[in-house]
Amino acid sequence: MNKEWNFIKNIASIIGKLLLMMAIVFVLIIILFLIYFIAAGLSVSDLEAAVDNKWLIYSQIVAFTAAAFGMYALFERKKGWPLGLKQPNGALWAVHGLLAGAILMTVSSVLIWVLGGIEWQWIGFNQAVLRSLLDGLILFTCVAVYEEILSRGYIQGLVKYHYGQTSAIIVSSILFAVMHGLNPGTFDSPFPIINLLLAGILLGLSRELSGGLWMPIGLHLTWNYFQGHIYGFSVSGTAPVPSVLDAVAAGPALLSGGSFGVEGSFISTLVTMIGIIAVYFFYRKKGADQ
Known part of the structure; x- marks a missing residue:
């Protein structure tokens, strides 16, 4: 029974962490996109063109990278498993x-x-x-x-x-x-x-x-x-x-x-x-x- 419970608990933990990471990514992308939108002096009529801009692609890259590092630092680093970048x-x-x-x-x-x-x-x-x-x-x-x-x-x-x-x-x-x-x-x-x-x-x-x-x-x-x-x-x-x-x-x-x-x-x-x-x-x- 304990094994089954641990199995379910671990799955729930993984899913929860992935959902939290996606929520962080979503918020970061919106913040970065708004920064670009305001800094570039764009109006609502420019929204479609802004969405196709490379800034949004790089905002996504920054958001996912930051979220992955953040989740690892907060929840995983002390457990001892490596992210994989520090490699001989x-x-x-x-x-x-x-x-x-x-x-x-x-x-x-x-x-x-x-x-x-x-x-x-x-x-x-x-x-x-x-x-x-x-x-x-x-x-x-x-x-x-x-x-x-x-x-x-x-x-x-x-x-x-x-x-x-x-x-x-x-x-x-x-x-x-x-x-x-x-x-x-x-x-x-x-x-x-x-x-x-x-x-x-x-x-x-x-x-x-x-x-x-x-x-x-x-x-x-x-x-x-x-x-x-x-x-x-x-x-x-x-x-x-x-x-x-x-x-x-x-x-x-x-x-x-x-x-x-x-x-x-x-x-x-x-x-x-x-x-x-x-x-x-x-x-x-x-x-x-x-």
């Missing part, structure tokens, strides 16, 4: 992740092209592309850091503390997919949500096997950056940006990925599954759990 050889693990993300995205993109899912048009390095490359590097670095601190750092660490490694990877992967559920095209076919779940498992596994967050941060960064700014796909359903190559759909959406990008293709499913297997067998004896 973190820079080296980040390089491993950067290479893994670039390789997986390159293999997926090239296979889609070879099989006729897309046609590539060379754009090159004009001024618009160079600016896009810089903007994308900054944005996706911030996105990779905050999403990994939130998903693989706080959420995965919290669940692992109570229920172990496997449950932690599963739960964090599901919530990671849910976080992207409002993106355009997520439910156009089964593959976007399947691939988001698999990507979550890949990132969660790399966090556990490497012993920290720097490998998944690197992997997440180059996965997104190469997909959108090098190979010209949409990134998880977001609008395309100026890129070195422009990917034009030439085959069915199940192959090309459609408006969701590479993650909407069954090719991504196969490559990500291979990536999960490769990461497991290559790193299972190399990482030390932190």
